Amino acid sequence: MVLFNVSRIQTTPFDGQKPGTSGLRKKVKVFVQPHYLENFVQASFNALTEAKVRGATLVVSGDGRYYSEQAIQIITKMAAANGVRRIWVGLNGLLSTPAVSAVIRERVGVDGSKATGAFILTASHNPGGPNEDFGIKYNMENGGPAPEGITNKIYEYTTTIKEYLIAPDLPNVDISTVGVSNFTGPEGPFDVEVFDSASDYIKLMKSIFDFESIRKLLSSPKFTFCYDALHGVAGAYAKRIFVDELGAQESSLLNCVPKEDFGGGHPDPNLTYAKELVARMGLGKSEPQGEPPEFGAAADGDADRNMILGKRFFVTPSDSVAIIAANAVQAIPYFSAGLKGVARSMPTSAALDVVAKHLNLKFFEVPTGWKFFGNLMDAGLCSVCGEESFGTGMHFASVLGRAEEQTTTFKLTQTSYYLVIVVVFVIGSDHIREKDGIWAVLAWLSILAYKNKDNQDKLVTVEDIVRQHWATYGRHYYTRYDYENVDAVAAKELMAHLVKLQSSLSEVNKIVKGASSDVSNVVHGDEFEYKDSVDGSVSSHQGIRYLFEDGSRLIFRLSGTGSEGATIRLYIEQYEKDPSKIGRLSHEALAPLVAAALKLSKMEEFTGRSAPTVIT
16 A cells, blocks of 8 residues: 655736636647646535535546547546545546436446546647647546536636645556556555456447347448547547457458557547548549448547538438437337437527427527536436537538539639538437437448348438438528637627627628528527526527528527637528428528628627638
8 A cells, every 4th residue: 555645835916717618628838737637626626515525536547649548647646645545547537528428427436436537638639749639538427518606616616726635655557457556645545446448338338228229230241341540549549449349351440540649630529620530521622432331420520529421411410400300219229218408509500390299309409518417407307409519710611512513612722712511410318418429320320220121222321311300301401601819899890790789689680681682580699698497597699690580590609618819700591491402502592691600790890800710
């Protein structure tokens, strides 16, 4: 038994340690400053009740990005000094964000212990490496992100902190080997257990999905499969799930070795960064070598987001969550008794709303941030939820369903402005309290297996499923413009301008009609405010909305998930239920609303930007 002492280290506050929707994200060079990480961790301990710290069991792991190993050792020593009883660490410090949530909710230690929270070390989709991003967030005993009440307290403590506790002589723990290390400090025993979580996660997935039906689908000569982990933490689970359990060929896995710099790439599942997958699926600029697979998927760094592709076909996140909700009861055993309800973030398109109305399901619209879904799930009000938001600059695209639309879009790159097309899915269910990218992939495979169970002739494809969904529920044309690293003052002035305009809808309609006579009238404008139906908390200033008579929407938000600068996000949506019009190209269908949005916001006048950084 190794003994350790506790030291009180004097410190002073750092500016800007306010957690965003997904924790604190900064450049590595910021986190490695003396006392910087320590201040935030101590502020987190201070913000929690004593019962959730002293004698507690905490999980500490993440996506394995640069600086993670050092951070694990620092947090472990601080946990010991603050009276935590034990720490659970994923093998090699690797746990996907959804796996952390599952560990908190499901895992029982050999001594009967249960985790009461977790420090997750990730900056999600942001790049990794010594010159890139690092992040940390705290998840609660329900497995979900800390609510605003806790994150606000954490921030308050970061502004007044004077000291932190640490056990400097506690030896570093070997996180590359499964086992338990035992120590003793002033308050008694302290243990660190390194464990392999893949088995626990697979067991959970097997309780949700029919693995045998998916295995049958993957064994069909008509069906081919490809999965790209982009060298993120999903690679730690991919072979175990898709190859060992479901029988996929190992050659169907791309970039499934986790790396601290994500192989020098960007762990963002989109057309720009998932280059190998995009090429293999027949969606690159040149023809693929060989016939593209029928199904493809990619993950982000911490495996809580995913991109779903069919052969030469994309699925939007808004369509994806709506299609999962529409088919869940029939295709996914976990939901066989029915859905409790569904929810989406406010900027996400209303495709899910239409399904909820059609199926008579409870429906909730919440602010961006997974913690809002967690409350609904804990209260038994929500089974499936989805969020379009992905983080700095890399977000989902409107459907670019066929090769001809993709070709048209690339022509825009050459003739008008720099265009990046991104397709990302942020989807989850009530099995845990985090979004889960692998869950979404298994959900889609389950739907495909169900649609093809009695089909002996022609394969029902991803594209078939999406187009049938449009025919039944209508299509939500949707796009998003991101203006990154905008001057913060200019961004706030633009938002203030949009709020002021809402006092006179007649003036608003004059502006939008001046931009395009093809748009309908604006009938409502507000700043989205959400009152949580579970805890009664109110979240204000969650985005500026302009709602049109025909169901179209314009939404403007300032993002809080980047590591630097201000990002303005503009969301543009049009619902089309006329079957003769659901096959149009997205950029053509949305062009009038885009023109109206840019004129209404005076985007170029306020930001100096003649074009967005990213169009999705």
